[in-house]
Amino acid sequence: MQKYIYISNDIRNKILAGTYSANEQLPFEKDLCVQYEASKMTVKKALDILVSEGLIIKRRGSGTFVKDLSIDEIERITVANQFRGTTALNPGKExxxxxxxxxxxxxxxxxxxxxxxxxxxxxxxxxxxxxxxxxxxxxxxxxxxxxxxxxxxxxxxxxxxxxxxxxxxxxxxxxxxxxxxxxxxxxxxxxxxxxxxxxxxxxxxxxxxxxxxxxxxxxxxxxxxxxxxxxxxxxxx
CATH class of the missing domain: 3.40.1410.10 (Chorismate lyase-like)
Known part of the structure; x- marks a missing residue:
């Protein structure tokens, strides 16, 4: 699995599990680079996936935040996440x-x-x-x-x-x-x-x-x- 896919899977799972809550700011990209031992470009690609899915939003000059999702949006993303497979649902595990x-x-x-x-x-x-x-x-x-x-x-x-x-x-x-x-x-x-x-x-x-x-x-x-x-x-x- 490519590293940016792994990172996006991990952050997505944390958002759906409530580890990151609505309107909460995610760690800065430089901190995510350290956390995941990844390059800035890799982290950016991971976050771009989550932006395209409607899970997070980037605010210029402020950082990246978890969107305050509607029930319909949560349902859509939760259902879609079930079809990513066992490996994607368990990042960081063997x-x-x-x-x-x-x-x-x-x-x-x-x-x-x-x-x-x-x-x-x-x-x-x-x-x-x-x-x-x-x-x-x-x-x-x-x-x-x-x-x-x-x-x-x-x-x-x-x-x-x-x-x-x-x-x-x-x-x-x-x-x-x-x-x-x-x-x-x-x-x-x-x-x-x-x-x-x-x-x-x-x-x-x-x-x-x-x-x-x-x-x-x-x-x-x-x-x-x-x-x-x-x-x-x-x-x-």
Whole structure:
């Protein structure tokens, strides 16, 4: 992950978590350079991303401040942040993946239906366990059309797939439809998530879309019950 992306992810997460509150001034760029051990240009690029997202505002001669966001703006940014992936949501932490399966297969019927593919289409079939600072968090079964995500390699699977898609392919992930359910862990999940037989897991079934409206991912993520939470903002018209 490029350094300016890492910095923007970290500051964004701190704003959404309330570490930096509305109208609060962020540290000066020179101080952020020291904090993140980055050049002035790198910090500027990170802040420019947050300005473009509507999270912060630069006031000439005064500094950079967190915007006083409306409920609609908070909802938009919070939802968008959920689709940045595990690596982006955990800056400063070591995120690793153990690849259990990685191959190209003819898309199963359920995947054809979920991703609106033509019969006979081929997809990546990915199964991996993900760890944060050495602790197991989630197992992911993922299908992606090979013509939408060209050149995906095992090294990308071991790191951040979303990082590869956005940083290297230059594609923009826009949204996802997600359904959450709960069940008991199976034997494989007990092993890789370090659970006890009979422990519950949270299951997130997701279809993700590019900003073009094209579906590029169908995944089923199984999370440890004690490491999973869902943040929602409910509004009334």
């Amino acid at each position: 995120v690793k993946s153990k690849v259990l399966a990685f191959s190209v297969i003819e898309a199963p019927a359920v995947v054809i239906n979920k991703l609106n593919l033509s019969p006979g289409s081929f997809v990546y079939d990915i199964y991996r366990a993900r760890y944060i600072d050495g602790q197991p968090h989630v197992m992911e079964k993922t299908y992606m059309p090979i013509d939408q995500i060209p050149g995906l390699k095992k090294a990308n699977i071991e790191g951040s797939i979303y990082g590869y898609i956005e940083d290297e392919l230059g594609l923009r992930i826009q949204s996802a439809h997600r359904q959450i359910s709960v069940r008991k862990a199976n034997e494989t999940e007990v092993e890789y998530l370090d659970l006890q037989p009979g422990d519950p897991v949270a299951v997130a079934e997701q279809i993700a879309y590019f900003d073009t409206g094209i579906a590029f991912e169908y995944s089923i993520s199984v999370h440890r019950y004690d490491e999973f939470s869902v943040e929602m903002i409910l509004t009334r018209d």
